[in-house]
Amino acid sequence: MAKNPKEDLFADSTMTFGEHLEELRQCLFRAVIGLVIGVGFGLFYADDVIQQIQVPLKKSLRSYYRLQSMDRIQDNDLAQAEVAGLIQNEDYVSNDIEVELDQLLQRLKSALPDQLGIVDFAPYSFVPDDFVLEADDSLLDTDKQSRHLAFYQHVQESLESEQPWASFLYGLLDQPHLAAFNRLTTEKTGTLTDAVAILNYWANDARVYANPAIRNLVEVSIEGPDTWWAQLDTSGDDSTIDVDRVFEALTRKIDEPDEGTTVQDQQRRVNKFAISSAFPDYLRSARPATITLPVWEKKDIRVQTLNAHEGFMIWLKAAFIAGIVIGSPWIFFQLWAFVAAGLYPHERKYVYIYLPFCLALFFGGAAMAFFVVMEPVLDFLFSYNRMMAIDPDPRISEWLGFVMFLPIGFGVAFQLPLVMLMLQRIGIFTTKAYLAKWRVAILVIFIIAMFLTPADPLSMLLLGGPLTVLYFLGILLCQLMPRNKNPYADSYDPV
Numbered sequence: 001m002a003k004n005p006k007e008d009l010f011a012d013s014t015m016t017f018g019e020h021l022e023e024l025r026q027c028l029f030r031a032v033i034g035l036v037i038g039v040g041f042g043l044f045y046a047d048d049v050i051q052q053i054q055v056p057l058k059k060s061l062r063s064y065y066r067l068q069s070m071d072r073i074q075d076n077d078l079a080q081a082e083v084a085g086l087i088q089n090e091d092y093v094s095n096d097i098e099v100e101l102d103q104l105l106q107r108l109k110s111a112l113p114d115q116l117g118i119v120d121f122a123p124y125s126f127v128p129d130d131f132v133l134e135a136d137d138s139l140l141d142t143d144k145q146s147r148h149l150a151f152y153q154h155v156q157e158s159l160e161s162e163q164p165w166a167s168f169l170y171g172l173l174d175q176p177h178l179a180a181f182n183r184l185t186t187e188k189t190g191t192l193t194d195a196v197a198i199l200n201y202w203a204n205d206a207r208v209y210a211n212p213a214i215r216n217l218v219e220v221s222i223e224g225p226d227t228w229w230a231q232l233d234t235s236g237d238d239s240t241i242d243v244d245r246v247f248e249a250l251t252r253k254i255d256e257p258d259e260g261t262t263v264q265d266q267q268r269r270v271n272k273f274a275i276s277s278a279f280p281d282y283l284r285s286a287r288p289a290t291i292t293l294p295v296w297e298k299k300d301i302r303v304q305t306l307n308a309h310e311g312f313m314i315w316l317k318a319a320f321i322a323g324i325v326i327g328s329p330w331i332f333f334q335l336w337a338f339v340a341a342g343l344y345p346h347e348r349k350y351v352y353i354y355l356p357f358c359l360a361l362f363f364g365g366a367a368m369a370f371f372v373v374m375e376p377v378l379d380f381l382f383s384y385n386r387m388m389a390i391d392p393d394p395r396i397s398e399w400l401g402f403v404m405f406l407p408i409g410f411g412v413a414f415q416l417p418l419v420m421l422m423l424q425r426i427g428i429f430t431t432k433a434y435l436a437k438w439r440v441a442i443l444v445i446f447i448i449a450m451f452l453t454p455a456d457p458l459s460m461l462l463l464g465g466p467l468t469v470l471y472f473l474g475i476l477l478c479q480l481m482p483r484n485k486n487p488y489a490d491s492y493d494p495v
């Protein structure tokens with residue numbers, strides 16, 4: 001054994017604490033310079049970086065809207081098969097809209113008079129849904145269908161008690177509609193079609209809205225003076241609403257109908273208001289008849305900014321991300337150079353072995369996070385949006401933070417085998433200790449994964465699983481590259 005080992009092999013490794021701090025300062029300074037240069041180059045690629053980091057988000061959003069559109073098609077399997085290509089292959093989504101039927105037909109007749117001018121329809125007519133009240137939307141379909149029977153039963157009872165309005169309405173009916181009325185009230189065999197036909201027969205009679213008994217019913221049912229009805233009353237009395245003046249305002253333009261309508265159409269419109277307002281317990285408030293139509297549009301997935309300066313800040317952050325990627329080899333080299341300064345000369349060669357592995361693990365972890373983990377994690381998170389019927393509206397600033405956090409967390413965590421090897425070589429841990437404490441190590445790995453990933457279990461599992469594999473890979477490296485015996489030491493503890 002050499003008598004004075006410091007004279008040869010250990011002479012070059014002697015460093016004081018101050019010299020270590022100076023070496024750390026120099027390495028950090030050189031690493032920062034490399035990062036600044038990388039960011040300078042990254043400014044030229046920031047646009048491409050922004051486009052690239054949106055790829056997994058847009059892909060997951062397209063999948064979200066495809067599934068959402070398929071969920072809305074509940075008719076049958078054939079309907080889903082018919083539109084599957086439109087949704088899955090061409091990224092079209094369907095949204096239901098309510099179209100005012102009267103306006104639609106009038107516009108079509110005006111636009112295509114030669115083809116549709118002969119279409120006979122009566123705008124502002126009653127429809128079956130007018131018997132379904134807003135408060136009754138929770139009823140079963142069978143209960144909704146019986147609403148028309150309850151209305152005509154009310155008319156029959158009022159007729160028997162000699163109510164003026166009931167006698168007036170009953171006296172307007174002709175023979176076919178009297179037969180339909182009897183089927184609804186006496187025989188209880190009348191259909192919804194009969195019920196709607198009688199309402200529209202009354203609505204076509206100009207005497208209905210002028211009848212005092214009907215107006216009295218309307219006066220009782222319409223809302224108070226603080227509502228919009230007061231705008232139709234010009235009497236100047238703030239305490240009550242003069243229903244005659246209301247009808248005067250409503251009927252002012254009957255003799256001068258709008259283009260595409262007739263005097264009879266306007267009379268029917270006012271009559272529908274009068275009848276609906278007179279019987280609010282049985283009929284919906286006067287409203288245009290609507291139909292539900294699906295509207296298909298090609299979904300353009302866009303990530304948004306909410307203020308003017310956010311776009312500029314995103315551009316700088318993207319340049320910083322590109323700078324980290326470009327400058328990472330130099331940054332890691334400086335970190336390993338600081339480690340090498342404290343090693344023996346014969347051990348410094350391992351720096352050049354560890355550095356490529358360090359870069360490969362970092363880029364491999366970041367690539368796994370970006371290309372493998374992100375899309376399943378986003379699909380998992382967006383599934384809760386679908387479940388709660390809440391459409392996502394992502395902001396680019398929040399998404400960029402997610403993109404930066406997850407890949408960098410994966411890249412740093414993937415350094416685990418090299419960290420284990422370094423701790424083994426400097427004598428802090430042994431291979432036997434790694435093997436003995438593997439259960440505790442896995443628990444610690446998943447706890448760390450919980451902090452390095454977003455607040456969802458899937459991303460934690462997708463990081464904790466590979467790290468568990470890397471832990472055992474680190475044990476394998478420690479066995480393949482055991483700590484060398486110091487030839488100048490008096491004793492040596494085996495690994």
